[in-house]
Amino acid sequence: MAAITSVKPGTVIRPPARKGRWTPYLLLLPGMLWLVVFFVVPTISLASQSLQTGSVDEGYVLTWNFQIYVDAVRQYLPHFTRSIGYAASATLLSLVLGYPLAYFMAQKAGRWKNVLLVLVIAPFFTNFLIRTLAWQIILTDTGWVTTFARWSHLTSALQWVGLTNNDQLMSSKFAVICGLTYNFLPFMVLPLYANLERLDHRLVEAAGDLYASAFETFRRVVWPLSLPGVVAGTLLTFIPAAGDFINSRLLGNTQTVMVGQVIDGQFLRVLDYPIAAALSFILMMTIVILVGLYVRRAGTEELV
């Protein structure tokens, strides 16, 4: 101990070696490695595949065939716009259905909160495919849903706006959007719930105190404060919905084919790998650009 008090003049006091300097990098390593092996390498391989020519039997050669992207867009533009349109509709519908549900669960449900939360997650206990097949039964022509829709002239209304082609509900745009909404609704509800649960109820009271009606309070306080949850929910719904290939196949018809379904077919049935890879790449870039624009516009970084 005496050494501390009697440091000789001129002694260089070295700072203690910074031991944990490499710890952050070590902690990053497993995740980075995973992403490199299962994301970066496959993406490069996908990009390279799209620029190759040849066939499965004769093998592929990289020929930098950029023309394939022009062909892909020219041939499959309707499928792209359809995918984006369906995904956007399903996202909007999920928001309209999910927001009140999440708000109720977070602010009003009290001790039923956890039960409701489990109910929201419950569909995940069943396989995605099975759940979508169940919608075939729900919307079947002889089912009570269709019967009711016909009785209430909902079928006529849907036909009139072009969501169905005849007086059936199955095999239509309507059925595909319903399936997408149903399958991705929990991805909307959960982030919204997490956000709205943190909403300080005293801010709602303060808004009321400052002459804001219930609607104005929602518009000026609750909604802007919940935007991070809305952004997270819409992204988690829109991105997988845009690439989905099950709902359109099981619930749609030949006029509702989405780009995911085309990619699936080109890869696994037609075995035209370059066009499938090019379509995948275009879809990926489209989503990245749309999401980028959306997040910039929503300006989430300004929110707390």
Added chain:
Amino acid sequence: MVDDTSGDLRLTGITKSYESFTAVDELDLTIPQGSFFALLGPSGCGKTTTLRMVAGLEEPTSGAIHIGNTDITNTKAYQRNVNTVFQSYALFPHLNIVDNVAFGLRRRGVKDHQAKAMEALELVELDGSARKKPGQLSGGMQQRVALARAIVNRPDVLLLDEPLGALDLKLRRQMQIELKRIQSEVGLTFVHVTHDQEEAMTMADTIAVMDGGRLQQVGDPATLYENPSSTFVANFLGQSNLLSATVIRVDNGSAVLDVRGVKLLIPPGLLPVGEKKVWLGVRPEKLRLVDGPLEGLNTLPGVVTDASFTGVATHYLVKMPWGQELTAVQQNDGMPRALTGATVTLAWDPHHGFALDASQDAHAGEDIEDIEAS
């Protein structure tokens, strides 16, 4: 303004019951327009519930609330011309300071809301921070924003819910003076809820002391302090020495009380009517340490059991022959101090005493949230 009472806030028979308890019980209260009124009491006494009912955030179980001649009992919070400064400030984190302040003006469609908001911010000396977000301000600054956001609307009544509770002592003193200045400048009715008796006495014209959902006493700070009407008020506002006394006789000039064989005097007007057994109360700072009995003063002999010197004053505990310890505070006025173990005589002017009905608990209101005050 004297005869114009159209803007008084009147609570009539206000009751708020929950399943298991009654938070506010048959409260009748009139708060004059333009006054600085404090609702004082320990936590759970019903003061905040009362405030929230005035704000419209809670619905009274029964009773009526009027501002002037307008019954506002059944109106919604946003329809009332009443604003609140919340304990947590409740500033909108997504809006900047000036938009926070302009929020109420905008909802009411007031033109030039930005200019008015800036004026209010100047009043609280925060016009330089108008474009900042609430998260970038300190607690004291946020408190002032909350105040500006409420007063900018010129409400009939401004409610303050423990607005200084989250501030440190020095800042709190500063804000107390500031609040008083602003109140006299804008001339609004302020209703201030607090559990800090010193804060209430410093700021308010009138204080209503509440306990257990009921009013204990309403009056100006000096009256409450010098003539408390119950042991709760006597103990909650400052400290009191309470002696068990019996009234022996009442002469025209003074009443004679017996305290364990010692005759003590009190002006007869201070005696509770028709009571034989009373608590004779005297504040610690009214007691003098003297050498022996003095003519015209009440005196009690005792032994000093503790003397603590605080600089400004010395606090003594003096043990009476019957074992009760009285507290005395002696100003540091240059007189010699008594030491522990010394035999002394406590003396006080009979006019400085007060008497309370002996059926009450002598310890009611003692040591409840006894913060750094007193």
